[in-house]
Amino acid sequence: MIGRHTTLIVWAVLGTGVVACELVAVLSRGRIPGLGTVVGRVAASRAGRYLLVLAWMWLGWHAFAR
Amino acid sequence: MSLGRRWTAAAAALGYALLASFTRPFTWGADVVTAVPLALAVVVTVRFTSAVGRRSKEGRPAVRQEQVAPRPARAGIFWAVPILAATGWELYCYANLPRAAHPTLSSLLDMLDATRGGKIVAFASWLVLGWFLVTA
Numbered sequence: 001m002i003g004r005h006t007t008l009i010v011w012a013v014l015g016t017g018v019v020a021c022e023l024v025a026v027l028s029r030g031r032i033p034g035l036g037t038v039v040g041r042v043a044a045s046r047a048g049r050y051l052l053v054l055a056w057m058w059l060g061w062h063a064f065a066r
Numbered sequence: 067m068s069l070g071r072r073w074t075a076a077a078a079a080l081g082y083a084l085l086a087s088f089t090r091p092f093t094w095g096a097d098v099v100t101a102v103p104l105a106l107a108v109v110v111t112v113r114f115t116s117a118v119g120r121r122s123k124e125g126r127p128a129v130r131q132e133q134v135a136p137r138p139a140r141a142g143i144f145w146a147v148p149i150l151a152a153t154g155w156e157l158y159c160y161a162n163l164p165r166a167a168h169p170t171l172s173s174l175l176d177m178l179d180a181t182r183g184g185k186i187v188a189f190a191s192w193l194v195l196g197w198f199l200v201t202a
Binding site for chain 1: 086089092097101104108111144147148155172174188192195199200202
């Protein structure tokens with residue numbers, strides 16, 4: 001049975017992993033795209049932009065209103 | 067966007083986040099303060115997408131150059147690992163109770179929102195993320 005502390009440690013490891021990936025992307029000087037570039041690429045299409053904005057809207061409503 | 071405008075936008079986001087920090091979820095105030103950016107995002111997204119479509123028809127680049135530079139397949143594999151790992155862990159936590167022992171991302175955000183400073187940071191970050199998405 002996994003406890004609260006273990007769960008929080010895994011979240012911290014995952015968060016650190018994302019930051020590490022972004023650092024690797026920055027240090028690769030363009031060979032590996034950063035998260036912002038990937039998101040920008042998805043948002044370059046009309047469907048992708050609407051989908052991302054919809055996800056952002058849901059996140060805000062879920063977190064701050066309901 | 068110029069540096070001056072960026073600072074103005076950041077100050078506006080912080081000011082609005084401060085206003086939002088006085089509201090609590092499941093109240094009319096929280097609904098209104100959250101709905102305003104949502105409505106603005108819809109308007110800006112529709113207008114921005116139309117402008118990009120027009121530019122594309124006129125033969126000008128529809129997307130910025132840095133968005134198309136690296137190879138998509140490599141980017142997909144590189145970022146799929148942490149995203150899938152986080153999604154898997156979120157699903158595991160969501161499926162297991164009690165929530166106190168298995169906090170989801172929503173629970174972590176609730177912890178951050180519990181303090182005024184945390185809520186200001188969370189709301190301002192959400193606004194900045196939204197601005198990035200609608201103008202990316």
